Amino acid sequence: QVQMVESGGGLVQAGDSLRLACVTSGRTITNLSMGWFRQYPGKEREFVAAIKWGAWSTFYADSVKGRFTISRDDAKNTVYLQMDALKSEDTAVYYCAAHTTVQAIVQGRPMELWGQGTLVTVSS
Helix, strand or coil: CCEEEEECCEEEECCCCEEEEEEEECCCCCCCEEEEEEECCCCCCEEEEEECCCCCCEEECCCCCCCEEEEEEHHHCEEEEEECCCCHHHCEEEEEEEECCHHHHHCCCCCCEECCCEEEEEEC
């Protein structure tokens, strides 16, 4: 059974940093592009960041560009999201996701795998 488990969420103040991690078990992520999405209450999930398998090219939503950094450690089957200069509008549940093509992640198409989510709350 393939599982993705996020961690690292919590309550921080505006301007602080957090690092989210997503560990995948049950299969290797080596040939998967990985991404992060977030969801506000009552809203659909929105794309945040993605990292391509192999070339490790990265992609970001305009709202987080320059503040968030996605990275991966395939040896640990883990993808990270470093979030700096957090703002109150970053408050959301953050989900990791996987797909064989990075374009699917960036375009918000149905994902092959989802984590259960981790809550990030930024107080102003």
